[in-house]
Amino acid sequence: MLKLTERLGPVAADQASDTLTLPFELRIRGRLKAKSDAGRELGLFLDRGPVLRDGEGLRAESGEIVRIRAAIEPVVTARVTAGLPLARLAYHLGNRHVQLALGSDDARPDQGWVRFPPDHVLEELAELLGAALERHQAPFDPEPGAYNQLGHGHSHPHSHSQAHHHDHEHEHDHDSHPHGHTHAH
Template identity: 70%
Template structure:
């Protein structure tokens, strides 16, 4: 079993000897066993903290590099115009402490989240066009970098 013990940050295509494709729920963990896309047994032994990002490299004790890939998984993408509609959608979804991926261009924006009928209803009421599909889920890392999930310990 290859032991992955070092985060290398974003790597260029071709730098890795193999890939490891994982859904979001596995990429939030620091220690687990997995099988690479080429069938090699891997043990991931990383410090707790940042989520493994699509395109990030992991180093083995032997000096090999394995590239992390975000797996396609069921998601909902809410499409809205850029500007205030996107800001309003992000505000209301983020106010519910859900993990979100955000993207778009100068004319159109989108917010991606795990399927949830309550969030879908909220997004629809805010004017979003919903798309249910499979796509990589690589959400925003949060305002504090390594902090992905936090306890609900602030006052209201």
């Protein structure tokens, strides 16, 4: 069994010796036994938490690299006018704490879409917000979330045993990704 132990982030297809195609429900697991797309036995021994992204590379103990592929699975794509209607749709669906993929079509620059696993409650909400629904098969690779972007976490290790204040100095432009740094201690 090839033991995959290290996340590499996105890798080019030619960097990998094999691929592993998984549905979303298995890409959220850190421990997994699976067969690669070439039929090899694989074991994932990864940190728990981050979702395996489509195109992400995993390094084996041997140094070999396996590339993750998002499987084709049942999804619902809700299409709506870009701008405020799309923002409203994404907000209300996201407020249900479900994973969402977001995108737009080059052929329809006036529209955007929100994709999610089939769920009659979410589908009804999307239609109430003016979305046209398409139930189909497609890869489901949802947004990782602002604080889960690979290589761009904001970690502030410190003890919470007493009240204190600290400033946050960062070597990047906050205009490119708005977020707050309010901490209650």
